[in-house]
Amino acid sequence: MGAFLDKPKMEKYNSHGEGNNLRYGLSSMQGWRVEMEDAHTAVVGLPHGLDPWSFFAVYDGHAGSQVAKYCCEHLLEHITSNSDFQSALQEENSVDSVRNGIRTGFLQFDEHMRSVSEKKHGVDRSGSTAVGVMISPNYIYFINCGDSRGLLSRGGAVHFFTQDHKPNNPLEKERIQNAGGSVMIQRVNGSLAVSRALGDFDYKCVLGKGPTEQLVSPEPEVYAIERSDEQDEFIILACDGIWDVMANEELCDFVRSRLEVTDDLEKVSNEIVDTCLYKGSRDNMSVVLICFPGAPKVSPEAVQQEAELDKYLEARVEEILKKQGGPVAPDLVHVMRTLASESIPNLPPGGELASKRSVIEAFYNKLNPYRSDDTDPVILFFRGFS
CATH class of the missing domain: 3.60.40.10 (PPM-type phosphatase domain)
Incomplete structure (x- = not known):
C-alpha cells in the first residue's frame, strides 16, 4: 500500500x-x-x-x-x-x-x-x-x-x-x-x-x-x-x-x-x-x-580488516575515475557497477557491496569535488543500480 x-x-x-x-x-x-x-x-x-x-x-x-x-x-x-x-x-x-x-x-x-x-x-x-x-x-x-x-x-x-x-x-x-x-x-x-x-x-x-x-x-x-x-x-x-x-x-x-x-x-x-x-x-x-552479554565483541583484527577494505575501495574509486578520463567524471552509478563486477575481498557478509555504498559515495565526492550537482548521485544510484 x-x-x-x-x-x-x-x-x-x-x-x-x-x-x-x-x-x-x-x-x-x-x-x-x-x-x-x-x-x-x-x-x-x-x-x-x-x-x-x-x-x-x-x-x-x-x-x-x-x-x-x-x-x-x-x-x-x-x-x-x-x-x-x-x-x-x-x-x-x-x-x-x-x-x-x-x-x-x-x-x-x-x-x-x-x-x-x-x-x-x-x-x-x-x-x-x-x-x-x-x-x-x-x-x-x-x-x-x-x-x-x-x-x-x-x-x-x-x-x-x-x-x-x-x-x-x-x-x-x-x-x-x-x-x-x-x-x-x-x-x-x-x-x-x-x-x-x-x-x-x-x-x-x-x-x-x-x-x-x-x-x-x-x-x-x-x-x-x-x-x-x-x-x-x-x-x-x-x-x-x-x-x-x-x-x-x-x-x-x-x-x-x-x-x-x-x-x-x-x-x-x-x-x-x-x-x-x-x-x-x-x-x-x-x-x-x-x-545480550554473549554478543560478539569488537575485534582488533576485524577493525583492521575493515580499515583495509575501506582503503582498498578508496583506491579503486580513484582508479575508476582516472581511467575514464575526459572532462566529465563518471557518475556514481558507473563506479558502483564497476565495483559490483569485481571480486572484492572481505566485504561484510550479508551486506556485501550495498553495505559500503555510503563509504564509496564519500570517496567519490572527495575525489571528484567539482562534479556537477545537477544530477544527484543518490538518485542516480537508486535508479541505475539497486
Whole structure:
C-alpha cells in the first residue's frame, strides 16, 4: 500500500539504552514512502513490579500511522495490567500462563482501540503489525502479529525466528475463507497483504465470528524460549521493509560482523537500514537490535580488516575515475557497477557491496569535488543500480 516519493527520505530516528544486563539500539527511516507509518517501543524495567523485565517492539502501520502510534503508546500497559497476565506472575510454572496473558492483552487492546476510534471520529481504517519480545530473567517471549519478524541469534547462528502471517498461509487462508473472505494476489480480499494485525476494523466485522475468527485476526503467536546466558547473542526485531531484502541468515551474519567492528548499537542499526535501502527496499524501515552479554565483541583484527577494505575501495574509486578520463567524471552509478563486477575481498557478509555504498559515495565526492550537482548521485544510484 501507499505511494512513493521521487527521492527517499533518508533522515533517521535513533535511540539506545541499557539495563537488566541488556543493551539496545534502534533506527528507523521513512525511505521511499510518502508517510512514515512505523513506530516502536523500548522499555527496560516494566511497570507493575516487573523491574527485571524488558519489552521491545516494532509496529509496521498501513493505511495510516494512527494504529501503530497508539500501539507504541498503550499496548504494553494493556499486556502487563490485564488480569490473566497479572495472575500468571503469581504461579510457579507460569510460562504458558504468561503467554496466555500476552494474548489476552492483545485481544483486549484491539477491542479497546475499536471503541476509542468509534467514539472519537468513526472507525479508523489504519492497521499495524506488531512484533516484540518480552524478556524476563529466565525466558524470552517472542510476540508476533503480522509480517514483521523477530529472531534470536544464539551460538553463532539463527536459533529462532517468528513466522510471518500472510493470507496465503494454509491456516490463515482457511480462517479468511471461513469468515466469508477470499485470498487473491496473496492478499485478503485482494487488498490487505497481512492476515493478522491490530486495527484494520473494516476486516473485523463478520457477524457471528469471534475476534480470532475474522478476516484479519488480532491474535498474536507467542513463543517462550528459555534463556541461555552463555550462548544468547542478540535479538533483531524489524518490519518487512528490512526482511524484504535480507534473509534471516544474511542479516544475522551482517550484524555479527558489524558488532566485531563497533559496540555502538545505534551505528549498527543505521548500517542495517542504509544497507537495506541500497539493496532496494521501498518501504519504511525500522529495526531494534538487543544485545545480550554473549554478543560478539569488537575485534582488533576485524577493525583492521575493515580499515583495509575501506582503503582498498578508496583506491579503486580513484582508479575508476582516472581511467575514464575526459572532462566529465563518471557518475556514481558507473563506479558502483564497476565495483559490483569485481571480486572484492572481505566485504561484510550479508551486506556485501550495498553495505559500503555510503563509504564509496564519500570517496567519490572527495575525489571528484567539482562534479556537477545537477544530477544527484543518490538518485542516480537508486535508479541505475539497486
